[in-house]
Amino acid sequence: MSGKPRIGMISFAHMHAFSYLNVLLSMPDVELIGIADDDAERGRQVAAEADLPYLESEEALLEEADGVIVTTENVRHREKVLRAAQAGVDVMCEKPLATTMEDGREMVSACREAGVQLMTAFPCRFAPAFVEARRMIEGGELGRILAISATNRGRNPGDWFVQPELSGGGTVLDHTVHIVDLMRLVTGQEPATVYAELDTVYNPELKVEDCGLLSIGFAGGCIVALDCSWSRPPHYPVWGDATMTIIGERGNVAVDLFREHLDYYDNDHQSYTWAAYGESPDHSLVSAFVRSVRSGEPMPVTGEDGLRAVEVALAAYKSVEQGGPVSLPLQQ
């Protein structure tokens, strides 16, 4: 490719879109061609604030783009990714990649057949603490990985996230996939069994679960527990966390990816919050996508990676239906 890669954004339904947009705006070697959004009002407003074109037609955006970032509601990922594949445009899709295995498989194979690259937005892979932990583990410093206790807890994001017809599920679908992806990397193993306990407790009015605990057995014997609950209260000082305590044969490593903070006591709001500092992994994530779009080199995170993580979340729901551990891969 000659010149700057031409990147477009599809939808600002997901809040991560704003972070990705800020990264793109800060990159000198990208041509940000514009924004499309099924919610025209939202799209126009974001485009105006960023001084970018708003494109009435998604087709027009795809016609011009080398790569697009899809940040719709979860259930619309399929439609947008298939359209990008059809247009021959590389795509980074927000997680969870899909809300059913059928959708996810169709997305992965459509991109493969169209010869476009599909990346899943897993920023935690790029968090410096995880990169270092992974280096230690891959270098053999901890020996074989035996067990992991993990959390990916957050506040209830509300909005479409709690509408199952748009989200495809609650806290399990929202918060399982990041950590499962990290676990696949550090163990070098695939999940083999999933057991889950789920409930709707923090806000009993919800139509989706807001509390979940997964027990995962990996094919090489590593045992895992993952708390994926929306258990942070609205006034908690930080949105949530992503942590892993990793037990190896020769040592342990604990990562707490969003721990860097200053304690901020704000008199005006009578509040205590964490003021985050340090590198945002979103920068590395979006840069990696843009780099692969430009070079044609393989994406550092694939659609298949996204699908493997989704499978664990879907297995958790199945485990609750069946009242016992579920074996992977899931049957059709």
Added chain:
Amino acid sequence: MISVAVIGTGGLGSRHAANFAQIDGCRVKRVYDIVAENAENCAEPLGAEVASDFDQCLTDDIDAIVVVTPTDVHAEYCIKAAQAGKHIFCEKPMTRTLDEADQVVEIVEAAGVKMMVGQVLRFFPEYQTARQMVQEGQLGHVGMIRMARINLMPGGWYCDLQRSGGVILDMIIHDFDWLLWTLGPPERIYAQGLYEQLPALDYALCTFRFSQGTIAFVEGSWADATGFRTSFEITGSGGLLAHDSTESTTLVAQRRGGDEVDESAYLPMTPAAKSPYQIEEELFITAVEDNLEPPVTVQDGREAVKLALAVLESAKTEGVVDYA
């Protein structure tokens, strides 16, 4: 004056002996250990006698037996003590197997002696406060209870699953007991564990589902490289309650000098007028003196063992254990 004999004078046994010796109205009359030197070291500063066999502790001048042996012989000592009409304070876990627990319950109840099990977490103020707040509804409908108990791999008999039951029966039984004490028995259990890694390390991830809808998770580690710590977090519709022992220490002592770093060089402490161990020991002596039911009964001890063994079973079978 209540005269006690302490059976098993390793680290914890010696500490119990020293504590009992300080209680008004109680004296440590005799101690016994299969390693005579241990017994002598424990007895000397307390002015206690050293018994050359256990039967010497069952004489008329002894009112109560304090059992601080390895877990797999708890039942044997408790049964003999009860049959001799002695009151019993037994360290947790009460027994290694459920059959043994049933026998101890039966014989102790038939003998009419007082027996208290050292589920000492019930006397830790942070765990008492948390229980009270849950029961008073300050956290609303409780969704998730996370508990963690982390330590180095202990040596000796703890390394033998057949003797100690590993981290599940020996250590996180504390957290299981707290859950039983606070919520009652769970409906079902799913656990994963690394007990096959013993004696190098042990680690367990345990999930409980309670009929109230509460999910509880207990992490137990004998795989840490730094030292002992505990934490819990309770979340519900009414809020979030969290504790981390590393963040609630009121006193930290450090020593300077030498290259050698040992365990005692950094010593976090939370001093109290009376330690939870002293509280449980005094309550036992009071129960004996005043003919009261001990605050942790033989049934409580059995329930904790039963739950821990069900967790071990789930980990071994890789399946759900229906507990209700």
